[in-house]
Amino acid sequence: MEDETFDPDLIHAIFKHVWTKRSLERERNGGNDALDSEQVGAGTSKKNRPTSANAHALKLSCELLRVFIAEAVGRAATIAEAEGVSKIEATHLERILPQLLLDF
Template sequence: MEDNTFDPELIRTIFRLVWERRGAEREKNQFSETEAEVGPSTSKRSRLTSANANALKLSCELLRVFVTEAIQRAATMAEAEGNHIIEASHLERILPQLLLDF
């Protein structure tokens, strides 16, 4: 069953990229602080965000279930139209309800 899931290192890399981009955006949008307001190097802004192994496994499983459900719903939509191929329009139609369900 583990072969049917996403690679935890891939998910960790994606998370890290998103966290780095959000941190850079936050720093860009904030006003510069005075030296008196600067805290120790372990302040919340300077700490690196990370996820432990169990959180990564759970994220991989959630992503796998989400993608599987999206494919199944889009396939049902395609079959209802008489198509044997899932197209972007099928995914576009099922996406709003899928996001509400998750």
């Protein structure tokens, strides 16, 4: 049985939300970001170019999130088990998070 992963449409919607939010923040800041001044092509700034993600990138992002979360839960479960607790709590995740982020 193949491991379940995140829905690519959900991940795409999250990415679009973040892209839209960042675009609005750049507009509010007057477009003075270094990224806005980069030229992408003949007269087209990055600011005016629509942002998108192809299907392979979304599939890869879904798999990366699945692996990241599975690893986080596994490490937190190890800490919880060492403490003699059968339920993972936020403190267990807090303890494993620094090393997990360094590993990924």
